[in-house]
Amino acid sequence: MKPIEIEKVQEKLRSFENKAVYVHLETTNGAYASHVNEKAYNVGAYIRNAKVTFRKAKIVGNGSSYRVGLKTALGWIYAEGLSDWVINEEEQFLLAGHDREGRLMVALEISETPFK
Template identity: 60%
Template sequence: MQPINKEAVQKRLESFFQKTVYIHLETTNGAYASHFNEQVINVGAFIRNAAVNVKQGKITGKGPFRVGLELDHGWVYAEGLTDWEFDGQGRLLMAGHNRDGQLAVALQISERPFA
């Protein structure tokens, strides 16, 4: 992965517009949480291979970035994205890493289901 290039990511996002695609979205602070306050809870979310039709989408921010996708019946967004790649399988892979390089958020888009 490489640091996000906002214009390049936007161009790749647009290639998924008006198509049914598969989304992988996860967030975590779980194993990476570096707090010792028992009143703070670890949180996370995970969804994989949700088939959605992307009407439009946009990357915003100055880094870390936010990507929002408008769907037929709602929205999906991920915030805190720092890195990306468009792999040889036609998948847009985006991730947000903390200052120690650990994964905090991932948003991936593909025209085929993820393995």
């Protein structure tokens, strides 16, 4: 993965607009939290292969942390805290945010084919 380049990421996001695509969205502090601080709450969200069509996609951020929003017919999907991106060998668009120790905190993935 490489650091987000806002213009390139925005261009790729637009390429998915008005198409039926598969979305993977995951957030976690899971095991990272409770083993460090026993009073910490483990939280997370996970959705994989949700088939959606979004009308508009937008990335905003300050150079180190970004938010991506996908506007659907009925509302929004968004991920915050993103820092890195890549297009993998299956042409799937992957965005992720990591903590200071490099552990995954958030992932947003978009593909025209289902994720394995």
